[in-house]
Amino acid sequence: MSLKDLSQDQFTELAERTRQQYEELKARNLNLDLTRGKPSSEQLDFSNALLSLPGEGDYKDKTGADVRNYGNLEGIADIRELWAEALGIAPENLIAGDSSSLNIMFDLISYAYIWGTNDSERPWKDEETVKWLCPVPGYDRHFAITEHFGFEMVQVPMTPDGPDMDAVEELVKDPQVKGMWTVPIFGNPTGITFGPEVVEKLAAMETAAPDFRIIWDNAYAIHTLTEDQVDNPNVLALAERHGHANRFWYMSSTSKITHAGSGVAFFASSRQNLDWYTSHASIRGIGPNKENQLAHARLLGDVQGLHTLMQKHAGSLAPKFDAVIGILRDRLGEYGVAEWTEPKGGYFISLDVTDGSATRVWELAKDAGITLTKAGASFPHGVDETDTNIRLAPSLPPLDEVRTAMDGVATCVLLACVEAAEANAK
Known part of the structure; x- marks a missing residue:
């Protein structure tokens, strides 16, 4: 009716x-x-124990390093190993930062814009135009970043299994298409989770741009409303198998898990991508808030605790x-x-x-x-x-x-x- x-x-x-x-x-x-x-x-009250952690006199991570001091740009092993296990990826492919994964996404695009990626022929600022694929409806703060840099944002329709891959595979034949936004699990705002065929195609597809990147914003990977966890594909390994090891910039965070304004953000990618990122990030800053990272590791304990x-x-x-x-x-x-x-x-x-x-x-x-x-x-x-x-x-x-x-x-x-x-x- x-x-x-x-x-x-x-x-x-x-x-x-x-x-x-x-x-x-x-x-x-x-x-x-x-x-x-x-x-x-x-x-937020579920994680109030953070406010008294890591605890008086408990200032050392599992390597014995004092988390109150400078250094360790990639974050402490305690939280990196826990989070890598939760996501099903290798700890050596994961960096733990400060509270906002959105900040890291902004930095990644900033670095590519100013200097180019490790696969770029030239900085993106020197391209005649930079195009970016935007599945819609999507996350407004994602779009705000690429709009801020003046990228041409190309809309891609969403299907019940993720972005329309016929459209994506056609669009990436254009060498000016440098990247794509995704929220692959319980996406913003649709709640859609990408199907296995979509994930496989994203990892395997050929692109005209050698420096094409997919920002895999896995913000809701474990945010189930039921007792069941969804499959969380290891896109880093999948892309490597298809010969595109550097394709994914993989994001995650504790922002809606512990305290939203003071969590831990994570960036996972190939070793080449991480080395490129840290070559710039090491100039930007000396290291993240490792006390907060240790507090989170203590609060969560292990993946079951998470x-x-x-x-x-x-x-x-x-x-x-x-x-x-x-x-x-x-x-x-x-x-x-x-x-x-x-x-x-x-x-x-x-x-x-x-x-x-x-x-x-x-x-x-x-x-x-x-x-x-x-x-x-x-x-x-x-x-x-x-x-x-x-x-x-x-x-x-x-x-x-x-x-x-x-x-x-x-x-x-x-x-x-x-x-x-x-x-x-x-």
């Missing part, structure tokens, strides 16, 4: 009822926020995701005005509404005291040509506020789509 299947009387009754619900919503003077995928205070902590997060997040999806089904399912993802992990739900209506939904929600991520934010330059997509982030508010906000969002979606149907009927 959809709006177009309703009789005129049924449509008029729905329109009147929805407008009345919206006026009642506005009268509540709400102040609710579903904009960013931040951990809730409850989730997964035990993630189950606490799942216990906090899953009811909120269930609430969002349940309300969307109950309020919108029968009218055919919206589609949404139902992820098994990550931090986001992607909502698609009737073409041309997403901005109106955002405006209606804002006027009713519900702040949503701006329509189009998940597209390069913030432009969604069909004006359909809205990213929902239910993690931060308490569960009762998530329910209230989503019931309001459903009302806004219905009203926006009713208005669009009325306009089209004129």
